[in-house]
Amino acid sequence: MKKSSLFVALCCVVTVVMLTQCVCGEKKPSPAQTVSARGIISDRNGLVLVSNDTSYVYDSARAVIIRNYPNPVAAQLLGYVEYATPADLADDNSYVEGDIIGKAGIERYYDRWLRGKDGMPGKNLTLTIDYELQKLGEDLMEGKIGSIVAIEPSSGEVLCMVSSPTYNPQLLVGHREKANKRTLLQDSLKPLLNRSIMGQYSPGGVFKAAQGLVYLSVSIISSQTQYPCERGFTHDGLSIGCHGHPTPLTLVDALRTSCNGYFCRAHLDMMNHKKFRTVQDALEKWRDDITSLGLGNHLGIDLPHEKRGLIPNADFYDKAYRDQWSGLTILSNAIGQGEILCTPLQLANLSATIANRGHYYSPHVVKEIQEESINKKYKLQRLTQVSRDAYDVVIHGMRQSVLFGTCRTLSRLPIEVCGVSGMASYKEYNHSVFIGFAPVEDPKIAIAVYVENGGWGAKYAAPIGGYILEKYLNGELSETSKEKVKQIKEQHIGYEK
Numbered sequence: 001m002k003k004s005s006l007f008v009a010l011c012c013v014v015t016v017v018m019l020t021q022c023v024c025g026e027k028k029p030s031p032a033q034t035v036s037a038r039g040i041i042s043d044r045n046g047l048v049l050v051s052n053d054t055s056y057v058y059d060s061a062r063a064v065i066i067r068n069y070p071n072p073v074a075a076q077l078l079g080y081v082e083y084a085t086p087a088d089l090a091d092d093n094s095y096v097e098g099d100i101i102g103k104a105g106i107e108r109y110y111d112r113w114l115r116g117k118d119g120m121p122g123k124n125l126t127l128t129i130d131y132e133l134q135k136l137g138e139d140l141m142e143g144k145i146g147s148i149v150a151i152e153p154s155s156g157e158v159l160c161m162v163s164s165p166t167y168n169p170q171l172l173v174g175h176r177e178k179a180n181k182r183t184l185l186q187d188s189l190k191p192l193l194n195r196s197i198m199g200q201y202s203p204g205g206v207f208k209a210a211q212g213l214v215y216l217s218v219s220i221i222s223s224q225t226q227y228p229c230e231r232g233f234t235h236d237g238l239s240i241g242c243h244g245h246p247t248p249l250t251l252v253d254a255l256r257t258s259c260n261g262y263f264c265r266a267h268l269d270m271m272n273h274k275k276f277r278t279v280q281d282a283l284e285k286w287r288d289d290i291t292s293l294g295l296g297n298h299l300g301i302d303l304p305h306e307k308r309g310l311i312p313n314a315d316f317y318d319k320a321y322r323d324q325w326s327g328l329t330i331l332s333n334a335i336g337q338g339e340i341l342c343t344p345l346q347l348a349n350l351s352a353t354i355a356n357r358g359h360y361y362s363p364h365v366v367k368e369i370q371e372e373s374i375n376k377k378y379k380l381q382r383l384t385q386v387s388r389d390a391y392d393v394v395i396h397g398m399r400q401s402v403l404f405g406t407c408r409t410l411s412r413l414p415i416e417v418c419g420v421s422g423m424a425s426y427k428e429y430n431h432s433v434f435i436g437f438a439p440v441e442d443p444k445i446a447i448a449v450y451v452e453n454g455g456w457g458a459k460y461a462a463p464i465g466g467y468i469l470e471k472y473l474n475g476e477l478s479e480t481s482k483e484k485v486k487q488i489k490e491q492h493i494g495y496e497k
């Protein structure tokens, strides 16, 4: 532990006698007790993000410890603390009346470690988060709804987790805590929600990378297979549009151009393939392989309330369509629409899995717990069911997309970036989505960007992803990039309240 952190931790052990009223102003009977300082939380480079403030005085007589945010970022990720309620006391018998406990985010998940006991301070945590990357991500997402998640593929460490809109974590301490929390809860844009793990979105075009892996791995297609696309796919009154590009085309070209027609035809070929007895069998095989990529289930991140997304199984469609369905019925799945839902964390993990050519480590946000080890599950390599050859083809397509296709805004970077961008349409909204990683060999960072109502992937998500990659890999943004970041920060998307 750094000397300064130790000093802060030790200074924070204060005894509070006859604490009769909580920091948020609620009456609470409390016996004389010893309050222990909570552990300090730092970023991956040791920069303190959350410390303790012992100087806070509720009134002239009472001192309490409150949280302090010297570098206020990642509010939803960090969470906040409050006095334990009667319900908390009933839920967990390790709590006693007057305890200050974690209510959300890391404060909640790691409460057992952070919370001190009997006057002893809690354990300090070092996060996997890079403060500067997180700050840049929050700047880029200003005035936009959505998320950025970046992961180190070789470890599963989450480098940044941006959920927008966000709030200043300092709002949830001190005299104004209760009133501020009410305002945040009433905000229709839901700033308290961690969209990175709780937002379940149509992945849209970026899902094509996962589809390509499965079609190749199951030998529905080879890298040489060509399908035509005449501005989309039309069959029996069903029509899914596409933009103009050369036809017929291979998977690499389909990833480069983000072609809808290609994936519709390949998906239909899989659902109707003679190697499967029924469409149900085909769907189950598809689902097995897709879920092996970490989609459709909890990834097990060390944060509360992670959502699982949705990769439907045959039973789901049997119930929805009373057994009367075919490959055509579920064709929107081909292009990451229809019923498919993913969290931004899952999309970043998909990107990390592709970067690793077939495995991932469960993403996590705590790198070190003072004097203790992190959960062993975060060291386990999780293998996918997709063949190694399939990864090589899809990575080639993602590289072509950056050099000559829908992600070519990233070809400006002096790093070899792979990416796929797309648009996910929901009702009248078009969401801008990007996944990517870099460098192509020995990848250091994988990323997902989701901007609600942001239009084409190339409009917001891909450029935003590019600045995060540039910052992380180069250490600094170029002067031109700094200027562009300022412009993106000032571009606010209008959302209905």
Ligand SMILES: [Zn+2]
Pocket (backbone or CB within 6 Å): 229, 230, 231, 232, 242, 243, 245, 258, 259, 260, 261, 262
């Ligand atoms: Zn097309």
